[in-house]
Amino acid sequence: MDSAAPLAGSLAIVRTVAELRARVRIWRAGGERVGLVPTMGALHDGHLSLVARAQEDCDRVVVTLFVNPKQFGPNEDFARYPRDESADAAKLGAAGADLLYAPDVAMMYGDGFATTVTVVGLTDGMEGAVRPGHFAGVATVVAKLLNQAGADDAYFGEKDYQQLAVIRRLADDLDIATRIHGVPTVREADGLALSSRNAYLTNDQRKIAPALQRGLAAAAAALAGGAAVQSTLDAACAAILKAGFDAVDYVELRDAYTLASLSTLTRPARLLAAARLGKTRLLDNLAVDPR
């Protein structure tokens, strides 16, 4: 049928759209529900929680591994982004995933590639401001991956909350039939959100890193208790810096769904932050609900 080679137990790896579709077609023809977990590899327990959630909903789970050059800026970490396909495949095999789709750049962006998917509004500010072009790269590759797989459901982490909102929007706007699900962030015991970029942290930075989550949690508690928004965000920013972060890119309160900026807590909201430890940017976010 195709050239997929078994590896790490029963996990097969395919590298072409044709092979991916052939697998999914067979499963769907047999009445099986197929879930998709797009990743850039460097898999950790956060990714595996997406796989586990997909397994709850679906009969088959496809994980994609593609470090997408279009979502990295010229001065970002595309070249040094951690890559270890064998280790990733072993983790996915152990987790019981059914297929790893790992295309190369030429498969994703062939000769003459000329199309970009952009989402306005949701991409204003926060990561969109710090990383120009980032969300166009994300939206384009996610539209492709969703169309390539034709899965019933797809799973993304709440860890990248603005990204999740952008993906929900583009899938809805472009009528991609796959349902988009957000999955809660997985954290270390000290509260640090799992991220492939945590691997960049020195031991000293690693000790400082949980201060980002602590700052957000304190701000969320204050806001839920009725504190004023701007002074609370300013205090969170100061606390994160005081704990040892080198810079805070933003701490913002946004509508949980539209990501509209909020100056008062009148509806379900999200606190989102990004801060820098040396050259490493860490992101985190928490839900905040009005009383």
Next chain:
Amino acid sequence: MDSAAPLAGSLAIVRTVAELRARVRIWRAGGERVGLVPTMGALHDGHLSLVARAQEDCDRVVVTLFVNPKQFGPNEDFARYPRDESADAAKLGAAGADLLYAPDVAMMYGDGFATTVTVVGLTDGMEGAVRPGHFAGVATVVAKLLNQAGADDAYFGEKDYQQLAVIRRLADDLDIATRIHGVPTVREADGLALSSRNAYLTNDQRKIAPALQRGLAAAAAALAGGAAVQSTLDAACAAILKAGFDAVDYVELRDAYTLASLSTLTRPARLLAAARLGKTRLLDNLAVDPR
């Protein structure tokens, strides 16, 4: 199953994505191949040739009718674009189409719609220069319609040749599984390419209109005979104006596939032109092959 009402013989009309997908799902589950013919209505024999071609390839043919506001500029003819759904439905019923999908603007662009599909390169010059934003509107709505229907095949006229190239590109780039087919232009006896916009022409303008095709045909013959490109294009432009057109927006020779500008005829090419009769813009194009 759905609220589709039969009309014009056996032709059903649906207005929601859910109804459209339910119909297509049933057909595909039964092993039937489904063809899609996207239109803006005001159907003429050119559209019906798309339906006929789809019927050759497919078991079921779905025609879409949506006058897409996003592909009209602020000073263009969106408001006065000809609309007659009953007449269109009657023609499609007589032609044996299986389903008319006629969504309204709210179905296509709901609250919070924020996504745009853009294609670079192919959209440079010609219609892209004369109509800023036009191809982003086309690419976005076509991506949506293709994803909404999930058809096996989709059919577009060569009459809008640059548009066809843009659609091929975006469908390939976004991995939309539907195959894109171009269908040759249908012409009146005097050579005028069928177009919904021909309805805008006065009797006098209608007599002048075939000069666009005659100018292109003469240029194609000259180029195929070895004539120099720029002087041939200039002569075609002059001939079209002399015949009574009020302005020529462009007459260009482009690579038949990439639409790269050609200064010599060294590979399969396309002559493309747009010219104005009063407020009406007419488009046409012809193949030109090197000797």
